[in-house]
Amino acid sequence: MKDKWNFSDYKGALSRVAFKSENSLGRRFHNDPDSIYYFLDPFLLDTEKIRLSKSYRRLADKRQVFPPNLQSNVRNRLIHTNDVVDLALIFSNILGLNSNLAEAIAYGHDIGHTPFGHLGERLIQNLSGRNFAHHVMSVIVAQKVERKGKGLNLTYETLEGILNHSRGAGEMKVNNNVSEEATLVMYADKIAYTFSDFNDAIRVGYLKEKSLPKIIKYFGENQRGRIAKTSLEFIKESSEEGKVSFSKSECSRRFAELRSWMYDNVYHTLDSESSRIETYNRLKEVASFLKDYFNGKIDPYFAISCMTDGEANDMFKQINNGGVNHLDYGFIEIVNNFIGKNLDITDVDLNKSDFVKIEN
Numbered sequence: 001m002k003d004k005w006n007f008s009d010y011k012g013a014l015s016r017v018a019f020k021s022e023n024s025l026g027r028r029f030h031n032d033p034d035s036i037y038y039f040l041d042p043f044l045l046d047t048e049k050i051r052l053s054k055s056y057r058r059l060a061d062k063r064q065v066f067p068p069n070l071q072s073n074v075r076n077r078l079i080h081t082n083d084v085v086d087l088a089l090i091f092s093n094i095l096g097l098n099s100n101l102a103e104a105i106a107y108g109h110d111i112g113h114t115p116f117g118h119l120g121e122r123l124i125q126n127l128s129g130r131n132f133a134h135h136v137m138s139v140i141v142a143q144k145v146e147r148k149g150k151g152l153n154l155t156y157e158t159l160e161g162i163l164n165h166s167r168g169a170g171e172m173k174v175n176n177n178v179s180e181e182a183t184l185v186m187y188a189d190k191i192a193y194t195f196s197d198f199n200d201a202i203r204v205g206y207l208k209e210k211s212l213p214k215i216i217k218y219f220g221e222n223q224r225g226r227i228a229k230t231s232l233e234f235i236k237e238s239s240e241e242g243k244v245s246f247s248k249s250e251c252s253r254r255f256a257e258l259r260s261w262m263y264d265n266v267y268h269t270l271d272s273e274s275s276r277i278e279t280y281n282r283l284k285e286v287a288s289f290l291k292d293y294f295n296g297k298i299d300p301y302f303a304i305s306c307m308t309d310g311e312a313n314d315m316f317k318q319i320n321n322g323g324v325n326h327l328d329y330g331f332i333e334i335v336n337n338f339i340g341k342n343l344d345i346t347d348v349d350l351n352k353s354d355f356v357k358i359e360n
Helices: 042-051 054-061 077-095 099-108 118-128 134-145 156-163 180-203 223-241 250-270 274-294 300-306 309-319 330-338
Strands: none
Touching: 042 099, 042 156, 054 077, 054 134, 054 309, 054 330, 077 099, 077 180, 077 223, 099 156, 099 180, 118 274, 118 300, 134 156, 156 180, 180 223, 180 250, 223 250, 274 300, 274 309, 300 330
């Protein structure tokens, strides 16, 4: 008989620590195109702003881990984002947190991601010598890139959550200075990508049955069961602790172990694969071309960060097939708004004092 997961015991367990929408610090500007919708919950409006953005749509052509040409059923960055949204909504609704805030953070958490996943992020770091990070770029995109440089004018709390979602390969440390909803999305992100990337690694043949870690059986036999079990344990621990928490239960320890295994056996080992090195070198050629093409008028690494996988691959083909004869790419439409402007792709520029509460 299959286990039945009962979430009803934890309904509303964290409602007393939920962020109240009326306590939002507000937005930078009052006179934006969406001001007629200010009667809405501020975070519900943030979600709509993000979902209508170019950067959100473009995630469909940015890989999560594996390129779609290996197997058409693998996740891309947009699918991953939607997976995080789903978990964030489930968790926040059960626990009684602000689901509108959690949803907005989840939708926006990766809008600043580079082409080719973290490979693109690493290339920009290496070539520019700057401390570039996708979670910082996601806030920059939201504040200064979207809408021809005017930004989406999101609330402080949504931007703060986006900025604080990433943890890399390290421990999933909780930032006690952010909302419970921001911490919830941080965990939803890790749960979503760990099991999905594991699933995709098997699908494309990168992981073989004989090499799978024994610990995976603890979580279940398939993707749905693994996420359901982990979700229940996450919700249970958070309820018991009176705050978003996933570091004290047996499940949390085993999840941290599985996540470390993924970094050691998938994420880090992929970087040494010949195909990944080839992709890095191709993107490096594209960066060199863009540096010459823009000739100081636009930061070429900003341009690289805005590209999709398909755009980078197509431009590389042009460079090596007689020269670039067209630049009708979506990223060109975006970056041309910044000709002659100095956009710092490492400066998050997120100060509470710049945000003003908007009264309905």
